[in-house]
Amino acid sequence: MVRELFGEVISNVKVGIKNIYLLKIKIGEVVELYPGQFAMIKVTDSFDPFLRRPMSLYNVEKDICSFLYQVVGRGTEILSKKRIGEEVNLLLPLGNTFPKLNKQEKILLVGGGVGIAPLNFLINFYKDKVNFYSYLGFSSIVSEEIYKDFKEYSRELVISTEDGSLGFKGKVLEFLPDDLEYFDKIFSCGPSLMLESLWRRVKDKGKLYFSLEEKMGCGIGICLSCALKGRDRMFHVCKDGPVLSGMEVQFDG
Ligand SMILES: Cc1cc2nc3c(=O)[nH]c(=O)nc-3n(C[C@H](O)[C@H](O)[C@H](O)COP(=O)(O)OP(=O)(O)OC[C@H]3O[C@@H](n4cnc5c(N)ncnc54)[C@H](O)[C@@H]3O)c2cc1C
Ligand code: FES
Numbered sequence: 540m541v542r543e544l545f546g547e548v549i550s551n552v553k554v555g556i557k558n559i560y561l562l563k564i565k566i567g568e569v570v571e572l573y574p575g576q577f578a579m580i581k582v583t584d585s586f587d588p589f590l591r592r593p594m595s596l597y598n599v600e601k602d603i604c605s606f607l608y609q610v611v612g613r614g615t616e617i618l619s620k621k622r623i624g625e626e627v628n629l630l631l632p633l634g635n636t637f638p639k640l641n642k643q644e645k646i647l648l649v650g651g652g653v654g655i656a657p658l659n660f661l662i663n664f665y666k667d668k669v670n671f672y673s674y675l676g677f678s679s680i681v682s683e684e685i686y687k688d689f690k691e692y693s694r695e696l697v698i699s700t701e702d703g704s705l706g707f708k709g710k711v712l713e714f715l716p717d718d719l720e721y722f723d724k725i726f727s728c729g730p731s732l733m734l735e736s737l738w739r740r741v742k743d744k745g746k747l748y749f750s751l752e753e754k755m756g757c758g759i760g761i762c763l764s765c766a767l768k769g770r771d772r773m774f775h776v777c778k779d780g781p782v783l784s785g786m787e788v789q790f791d792g
Contacts, residue, residue: 541630548625555681558610560619564627565603572599573636574661575782579758581628582617593755597656598663607656633758634781637661640669647722648673649737651729657750662692670694676711680704712736735790747785751776
């Protein structure tokens, strides 16, 4: 059941040269939260900006929720100025979750930029109970802090940056294994062009799950601003998603 919670910022630090920040909020109580879910964050006390901003849960430890975000506009700029001790109002939990994983499944994670956020919560949720193979791409160098859990819990971790400042030089899809059918499931979040190329490469679309980042107004299925044409029907990404399977999405219409 979605709730309005008032948390307190306990940390908000820059972790990448491309304006990437890691925000930790103490919400003061333990809430049942699952990988894939997101929060709608109110970035000011006033009504300007009016809309909350959707952010995936990057991690949850007891009553502390973390978010990894990139400053792209006014809302995220205001968020980046939040100091320790400031109050933040959030709606949570929202959206569906990644499907449940079975022990020993082989799971490929493909994250682009701050799209690694929901994958980080997923890997922390299962830790070494599942065989994760993680492929993460950034435009430029990021702090090790944001991928340390992938390093610890993945059987294989490949990092690339477009400018070559960390890991391989290039886009992360260039470094994926040839045989993607080897994996039991594939989870991805990041820029839509990356998701589309991955979708085209994987033959068995039923293995694929994307966490989508459509523009949102309400986050609870009322305003219809997150409507997305899927293969067989319309989806409201906030309510039916943000996790949709490769069988549900439509890239070629
Ligand atoms: C379910 C969900 C989870 C998300 N998780 C994260 C996350 O973990 N980390 C993160 O950095 N961002 C995440 N986003 C995207 C984030 O919500 C937007 O970047 C943010 O709302 C932009 O607000 P702004 O006021 O700074 O930018 P605006 O001034 O509103 O817009 C600036 C630019 O960002 C683009 N933009 C705005 N909203 C979105 C959006 N929802 N998706 C993609 N582009 C957008 C606009 O087209 C514009 O080009 C998520 C979005 C969704 C729907
Ligand atoms: S954001 Fe309002 S219906 Fe999805």
